[in-house]
Amino acid sequence: KNQVEQSPQSLIILEGKNCTLQCNYTVSPFSNLRWYKQDTGRGPVSLTIMTFSENTKSNGRYTATLDADTKQSSLHITASQLSDSASYICVVSATGFQKLVFGTGTRLLVSP
């Protein structure tokens, strides 16, 4: 069964600190992996899209890694800001037409 699991479910960190969110998946055949940020009451916004051949991708203070062999991805946030408080969703796409499998997200709270 195609699944995406994220950990931790929730996380509280102090402003300025770094954190790493994890994503494990069993989606096959794999096409790409995406990380989205969803602010409360808003739609998700794309942070990164990674294909099979990409190991690392950065978007400002966000860096995503992908290990296609172990089927794991991480999202690292550097020098966190209060505006980073949101849910971070890992989404994996299977090949063929775009069948996306969503994780349930990690809720991050950045505290002053």
Place this chain on the structure above:
Amino acid sequence: GAGVSQSPSNKVTEKGKDVELRCDPISGHTALYWYRQRLGQGLEFLIYFQGNSAPDKSGLPSDRFSAERTGESVSTLTIQRTQQEDSAVYLCASSFSESGELFFGEGSRLTVL
């Protein structure tokens, strides 16, 4: 507008009533998706359109749910005889191609009393 637009942003209805939710995708985006997000939960896939066709309706939870898309543009998600468990945020997303980046709307929050 430049983004995906959804309406209404909020809808409160009585159990048993029908509701229609609308999605205006980004112009030129051929792929359109509907998702449901219950409070504190992840996104559940409902239906996918490529052009005006729906090759994947597997996520529609019951025959009370239907969706259509016309002119390779606007899509409408209809929920008939609403139930309290239908209360959720319904999110629409579009992309230029099947494997392209998804752009989400802000969602329609449905509350069934």
